[in-house]
Amino acid sequence: MDRPIRVLVAKPGLDGHDRGAKVIARALRDAGMEVIYTGLRQTPEQIVEAAIQEDVDVVAMSILSGAHNHLFPKVVSLLREKGADDILVVGGGVIPDDDIPGLKEAGIAEIFTPGTPTSKAIEFIKANIKRLA
Amino acid sequence: MPDNETANRTKQEKKEWEETRIAKLLAKKPERKDTFVTGSNAEVNRLYTIADIENLDYLEDLGFPGEYPFTRGVQPTMYRGKLWTMRQYAGFATAEESNKRYKYLLEQGQTGLSVAFDLPTQIGYDSDHPLSEGEVGKVGVAIDSLKDMEILFDGIPLDKVSTSMTINAPAAVLLAMYIAVAEKQGVSADKLNGTIQNDILKEYIARGTYIFPTEPSMRLITNIFEYCSKEVPKWNTISISGYHIREAGSTASQEVAFTLADGIAYVEAAVKAGLEIDDFAPRLSFFFNAHNDLLEEVAKFRAARRLWAKIMKERFGAKDPRSMMMRFHTQTGGSTLTAQQPDNNIVRVAIQTLAAVLGGTQSLHTNSRDEALALPTEESVRIALRTQQIVAYESGVAETIDPLAGSYYIEAMTDRIEKEAMDYIKKIDELGGAPRAIDKGYVQKEIQDSAYKYQMEIEAGKRIVVGLNKFQIKEEPPKGLLKVDPSVGELQKKKLLELRSGRDNADTFDKLQSLKKAAQGDSNLMPYILDAVRAYATLGEICGVLREVFGEYNQSVIL
Numbered sequence: 001m002d003r004p005i006r007v008l009v010a011k012p013g014l015d016g017h018d019r020g021a022k023v024i025a026r027a028l029r030d031a032g033m034e035v036i037y038t039g040l041r042q043t044p045e046q047i048v049e050a051a052i053q054e055d056v057d058v059v060a061m062s063i064l065s066g067a068h069n070h071l072f073p074k075v076v077s078l079l080r081e082k083g084a085d086d087i088l089v090v091g092g093g094v095i096p097d098d099d100i101p102g103l104k105e106a107g108i109a110e111i112f113t114p115g116t117p118t119s120k121a122i123e124f125i126k127a128n129i130k131r132l133a
Numbered sequence: 134m135p136d137n138e139t140a141n142r143t144k145q146e147k148k149e150w151e152e153t154r155i156a157k158l159l160a161k162k163p164e165r166k167d168t169f170v171t172g173s174n175a176e177v178n179r180l181y182t183i184a185d186i187e188n189l190d191y192l193e194d195l196g197f198p199g200e201y202p203f204t205r206g207v208q209p210t211m212y213r214g215k216l217w218t219m220r221q222y223a224g225f226a227t228a229e230e231s232n233k234r235y236k237y238l239l240e241q242g243q244t245g246l247s248v249a250f251d252l253p254t255q256i257g258y259d260s261d262h263p264l265s266e267g268e269v270g271k272v273g274v275a276i277d278s279l280k281d282m283e284i285l286f287d288g289i290p291l292d293k294v295s296t297s298m299t300i301n302a303p304a305a306v307l308l309a310m311y312i313a314v315a316e317k318q319g320v321s322a323d324k325l326n327g328t329i330q331n332d333i334l335k336e337y338i339a340r341g342t343y344i345f346p347t348e349p350s351m352r353l354i355t356n357i358f359e360y361c362s363k364e365v366p367k368w369n370t371i372s373i374s375g376y377h378i379r380e381a382g383s384t385a386s387q388e389v390a391f392t393l394a395d396g397i398a399y400v401e402a403a404v405k406a407g408l409e410i411d412d413f414a415p416r417l418s419f420f421f422n423a424h425n426d427l428l429e430e431v432a433k434f435r436a437a438r439r440l441w442a443k444i445m446k447e448r449f450g451a452k453d454p455r456s457m458m459m460r461f462h463t464q465t466g467g468s469t470l471t472a473q474q475p476d477n478n479i480v481r482v483a484i485q486t487l488a489a490v491l492g493g494t495q496s497l498h499t500n501s502r503d504e505a506l507a508l509p510t511e512e513s514v515r516i517a518l519r520t521q522q523i524v525a526y527e528s529g530v531a532e533t534i535d536p537l538a539g540s541y542y543i544e545a546m547t548d549r550i551e552k553e554a555m556d557y558i559k560k561i562d563e564l565g566g567a568p569r570a571i572d573k574g575y576v577q578k579e580i581q582d583s584a585y586k587y588q589m590e591i592e593a594g595k596r597i598v599v600g601l602n603k604f605q606i607k608e609e610p611p612k613g614l615l616k617v618d619p620s621v622g623e624l625q626k627k628k629l630l631e632l633r634s635g636r637d638n639a640d641t642f643d644k645l646q647s648l649k650k651a652a653q654g655d656s657n658l659m660p661y662i663l664d665a666v667r668a669y670a671t672l673g674e675i676c677g678v679l680r681e682v683f684g685e686y687n688q689s690v691i692l
Contacts, residue, residue, distance in 0.1 A: 014252035016341015039690035070267025097610035114472040114505045
């Protein structure tokens with residue numbers, strides 16, 4: 001790999017809980033990745049546009065409001081529409097186990113639930129990155 | 134408090150004890166760790182003695198409950214007179230569903246209501262707004278108009294309960310709806326008891342449900358202060374909140390510091406708008422977190438009370454003692470709960486409940502064990518409420534006032550937290566006050582640094598969280614979590630359609646136009662908002678008009 005992994009950390013929807021998103025953004029950066037953080041209240045369209053414009057390898061989203069089933073798959077399908085389905089998409093937040101299979105089926109590569117060490121997310125991204133592989 | 138001779142002799146003898154006895158012991162068997170720290174990373178000594186409180190002046194620094202500087206509590210008899218209000222934050226899905234949950238909680242012995250609104254409501258969008266998609270009814274109840282509010286409080290007499298509403302940017306609108314529902318019940322506004330959160334600065338810092346830029350937001354807040362001081366005199370017009378600052382990762386001292394710095398900004402704004410300090414300051418209330426470090430948390434509450442009293446008296450020249458009294462609500466720490474072995478959370482919440490009660494809270498929400506997983510089930514909420522009742526009726530801690538006062542450790546830590554908070558407030562003053570410090574991202578950065586440090590300590594195993602990074606077990610996925618019916622969004626949309634076709638639209642638009650004109654000028658907006666609400670204008674329509682005039686807040690994104 002001759003350049004650092006580029007990650008867009010995004011907060012889709014109206015949820016304002018960004019402690020996790022900011023902690024993960026800093027951990028990814030400390031692990032040598034280039035991180036862009038969108039800030040709050042991003043629509044799926046805005047996230048996809050930022051991902052393409054910033055030419056990222058990974059989109060990492062965080063939701064704690066319960067809107068994940070609606071918003072995560074929407075980002076994946078919009079990325080596909082734009083032909084950017086080689087971007088790895090992961091998600092995190094307060095997400096019930098029951099919802100995880102559906103989200104994975106919709107194309108979210110992994111879901112990180114509360115208590116996951118940042119190191120696990122870092123390893124997952126490094127091992128599963130589709131671009132640069 | 135102690136005479137100097139006792140303090141000096143104790144200091145001397147403690148030194149000898151550490152140099153001889155302890156040193157010898159440590160050579161053979163070291164302590165568990167090189168340094169011991171609190172939950173907020175403040176260093177903890179091996180032993181506290183009378184020498185650690187040698188500068189404490191009982192009458193000046195502690196005084197009596199109900200008297201300045203209120204270190205020991207705001208009421209003269211505290212829980213001997215009346216227990217704290219047990220107030221569980223609740224609300225989800227539709228007004229009908231939430232109304233059922235409130236009635237259940239009241240039947241179970243809860244003594245006040247606390248309304249959770251969904252995110253579209255908190256951000257001033259109707260349920261049919263494109264940005265509301267997927268969020269309707271999720272983290273709280275969806276309220277689009279007075280119609281929903283009438284259903285929410287159906288059969289609940291508003292002159293008998295006190296209601297706390299977690300609403301900030303559109304607080305004026307929800308308060309107006311509450312007043313209007315009360316009118317329909319035949320209850321006049323001067324009989325209403327309750328609280329609106331109405332704390333926009335911490336939304337910019339930590340919670341995220343802002344709408345308007347700082348200046349018009351501060352105007353709405355002072356408009357509410359002014360209106361309520363005349364029309365709704367028993368209402369707590371703001372709940373200046375450290376809770377979310379702590380949830381975002383701050384330390385205990387930062388929680389006190391940033392909350393009080395926000396409080397100072399609100400008082401300054403109201404004074405600048407021409408209000409008399411003693412007309413509005415008695416209705417200011419606060420909201421804090423209770424974490425697991427029991428003794429540090431108790432000290433935190435005491436320090437916050439003393440510091441606020443001094444600020445109000447010395448900085449703002451308040452004369453009415455009620456203006457100097459920090460009354461506060463507490464919620465146990467959501468971020469301390471683990472998704473792993475969730476029943477362990479019951480124990481955490483019990484410790485945090487003790488912290489809040491020993492710290493002299495006026496009301497308390499105890500979190501449910503399953504909140505790291507989903508919204509709590511009815512059973513989990515009941516256990517959380519029972520935890521408060523056990524502390525109230527069985528533990529004995531409510532029988533005397535401020536029982537930990539005079540503990541060397543507690544008093545030393547109360548002093549430390551007060552001092553650390555004061556240092557931060559000075560720094561924020563230098564930056565031009567809380568709103569400027571927030572615009573610059575200073576406050577957010579301080580909190581993020583603490584949050585990151587905390588997470589790294591957990592990952593390095595320096596900090597143990599039971600069940601998370603030690604004492605783990607293999608677990609089955611939890612069962613029976615609460616699920617919000619996804620059809621809530623559709624239902625709310627249908628209700629909105631009916632509302633818009635059933636009301637006198639000409640009248641509604643008229644009222645909205647008057648509000649717009651008022652917003653462009655500088656009159657108090659509360660009466661205009663109340664008129665619009667009575668004419669069944671929706672929350673989204675009212676906030677939409679204000680968005681047109683005021684614009685929207687731009688978050689400063691800092692990593």
